[in-house]
Amino acid sequence: xxRGVLFDVDDTLVDTRGAFRHALASVAxxxxxxxxxxxxxxxxxxxxxxxxxxxTRGEMTHREQRHxxxxxxxxxxxxPYLDPEAYEVWDASFERYFREGWKAYADAAPxxxxxxxxxMPYGGLSNAAHGYQEIKLAACGLARMPMxxxxxxxxxxxxxxxxxxxxxxxxxxxxxxxxxxxxxxDVDPWGAVQAGLGLGVWIERPGAHSRDVDGLCGxxxxxxxxxRIGSLADLPAVLGL
Numbered sequence: 001x002x003r004g005v006l007f008d009v010d011d012t013l014v015d016t017r018g019a020f021r022h023a024l025a026s027v028a029x030x031x032x033x034x035x036x037x038x039x040x041x042x043x044x045x046x047x048x049x050x051x052x053x054x055x056t057r058g059e060m061t062h063r064e065q066r067h068x069x070x071x072x073x074x075x076x077x078x079x080p081y082l083d084p085e086a087y088e089v090w091d092a093s094f095e096r097y098f099r100e101g102w103k104a105y106a107d108a109a110p111x112x113x114x115x116x117x118x119x120m121p122y123g124g125l126s127n128a129a130h131g132y133q134e135i136k137l138a139a140c141g142l143a144r145m146p147m148x149x150x151x152x153x154x155x156x157x158x159x160x161x162x163x164x165x166x167x168x169x170x171x172x173x174x175x176x177x178x179x180x181x182x183x184x185x186d187v188d189p190w191g192a193v194q195a196g197l198g199l200g201v202w203i204e205r206p207g208a209h210s211r212d213v214d215g216l217c218g219x220x221x222x223x224x225x226x227x228r229i230g231s232l233a234d235l236p237a238v239l240g241l
Contacts (some may be wrong), residue, residue: 159191
C-alpha cells in the first residue's frame with residue numbers, strides 16, 4: 001500500500017527543459033550567433049560526456065560540470081573557449097536567463113492538491129542542491145512542496161540507493177510504502193524500485209529524457225512495481241485515490 005510520494009523536481013514538476021531553452025537561446029545571442037535553439041537544448045541535455053552524472057556521483061562540483069558542458073557546447077557550435085574568468089561572465093548570464101524561464105507544469109499543482117485532499121504526505125528528492133530547489137519551487141508557486149533531499153545531503157544523487165532511503169526516512173515512511181515520480185527512467189522510477197520503494201512512476205513528458213522501456217513499465221496500471229504516465233493528472237488514479 002502506497003502511503004506517500006516522492007517527486008523529482010526538474011521536468012517532473014517544473015518545466016526545466018523550457019527554462020534551459022530560454023537560457024541557451026539567450027546566451028547564444030552573445031556567444032554563438034544564429035544557431036538552432038532546439039539543437040542547443042538537445043546537445044545540452046544529452047551531455048554526451050556525462051559531466052552532470054559525474055557531479056551526482058560526487059566526482060565534481062556543480063560549477064565544474066556546468067563549465068565543462070558550456071565549453072562542450074561552444075566547441076560543437078563554434079563558440080569561444082571559456083576560461084574560468086570568461087565562464088564567470090557566461091554563467092552569470094545563463095543563470096539569470098535560466099531563472100527567468102522557471103515555471104511549473106500546469107498539472108503539478110492539481111496533483112499536489114489531490115495528495116493534500118487525500119492526506120498523503122509528499123516531498124522532493126532531486127539531483128540538484130536542496131536550497132537551489134527550494135528557491136525554484138517557490139518561484140514556480142510550489143513552495144508547499146517540502147524539499148527533503150538534494151544532491152548535497154550525502155554528496156551523491158540518484159540512483160544511489162542511500163538517497164532514496166534518506167528521503168523515505170524524512171518522509172516518515174518505510175520505502176515499500178512510498179511511490180517515486182520522475183521523468184528519467186533509470187534514475188527515477190527504476191532507481192527507486194531498485195532501492196526498495198514500493199512504486200516507480202515514470203512520467204514521459206514530450207521532449208523529456210527517455211528511452212525505450214517497453215516491457216518494463218505498465219501503461220497507466222502498475223506492473224512489477226513500475227508504471228508509465230503521460231501527465232501528473234494520471235497520478236491520483238495510479239495511487240488509487
